[in-house]
Amino acid sequence: MRTSAQDGRYLASEGDAFFRRNFEGKEPPELRPNKAVILEAIQSARIAFRRVLEYGCNYGDLLARLRDLALADECRGIEASSAAVAFGRERYGDRIVLDQGTIADNPVNSDEGNANRFDLVIVDDVLSWVSRETILQSAANIDSALAEGGFLFIRDFFPDRKVKNINHHVADGSVFNFKVPGSHAAVFLATGMYEIHWQKIWYDDIGMSTDYKCDNPFNYRWTDAILRKSHRDWFSESRKTP
Numbered sequence: 001m002r003t004s005a006q007d008g009r010y011l012a013s014e015g016d017a018f019f020r021r022n023f024e025g026k027e028p029p030e031l032r033p034n035k036a037v038i039l040e041a042i043q044s045a046r047i048a049f050r051r052v053l054e055y056g057c058n059y060g061d062l063l064a065r066l067r068d069l070a071l072a073d074e075c076r077g078i079e080a081s082s083a084a085v086a087f088g089r090e091r092y093g094d095r096i097v098l099d100q101g102t103i104a105d106n107p108v109n110s111d112e113g114n115a116n117r118f119d120l121v122i123v124d125d126v127l128s129w130v131s132r133e134t135i136l137q138s139a140a141n142i143d144s145a146l147a148e149g150g151f152l153f154i155r156d157f158f159p160d161r162k163v164k165n166i167n168h169h170v171a172d173g174s175v176f177n178f179k180v181p182g183s184h185a186a187v188f189l190a191t192g193m194y195e196i197h198w199q200k201i202w203y204d205d206i207g208m209s210t211d212y213k214c215d216n217p218f219n220y221r222w223t224d225a226i227l228r229k230s231h232r233d234w235f236s237e238s239r240k241t242p
């Protein structure tokens with residue numbers, strides 16, 4: 001198991017701080033608008049799945065909706081914030097299963113029975129928040145939980161180059177967002193085990209219109225990508241010539 005100060009920070013405080021910033025004093029919606037867009041993408045991509053795992057699922061609204069629409073029989077979520085996990089457990093009961101953890105270190109991946117178990121894994125705006133010390137362990141855990149032929153949904157920044165920026169909510173400047181060209185979908189594509197099944201590239205007009213401005217306009221470019229996994233299907237074979 002790999003750990004890092006940044007992942008530890010999310011587990012200990014920043015996950016809860018994110019939950020509080022968004023929901024303190026107001027009732028979290030049954031399905032947030034950004035999650036509704038993901039549901040629409042999954043439905044329009046016409047992919048087949050029954051067991052879903054979401055990493056960084058917050059309070060699990062998307063998982064609960066997938067279960068309620070009978071689009072999945074089993075929905076599990078991993079989230080760094082204990083407050084979000086407690087809220088989701090209380091609201092959704094046994095319709096979904098939530099646990100606190102990071103992508104690199106969590107109860108789903110530490111149980112070998114979950115290897116290749118899920119046919120849809122969702123990672124929405126989380127991979128750029130993962131420490132570079134644990135990003136490869138995180139990618140390995142995602143791949144390990146996903147079945148052969150299964151789908152990986154990634155929402156991530158889609159910048160023109162490698163950039164990092166400080167999480168301005170963390171006063172000591174110790175937490176960064178790491179953006180990589182082609183998004184973190186590129187990490188999976190580079191293995192030869194993943195192909196793009198569906199993709200949308202878009203600009204965050206809301207982010208661009210807030211007071212927070214940055215020096216790289218490409219920081220506002222995002223992608224939603226659905227990748228399909230196979231350890232054998234995507235290679236063309238070259239043969240020995242006579």
Ligand SMILES: C[S@@+](CC[C@H](N)C(=O)[O-])C[C@H]1O[C@@H](n2cnc3c(N)ncnc32)[C@H](O)[C@@H]1O
Nearest residue numbers: 010015056057058080081102103124125126129
């Ligand atoms: C910017 S939010 C993205 C939106 C989030 N996916 C949601 O559904 O609300 C990042 C989320 O990922 C969680 N997180 C941060 N680092 C993580 C990690 N290493 N593993 C799992 N979750 C993490 C945070 O607690 C937070 O809920």
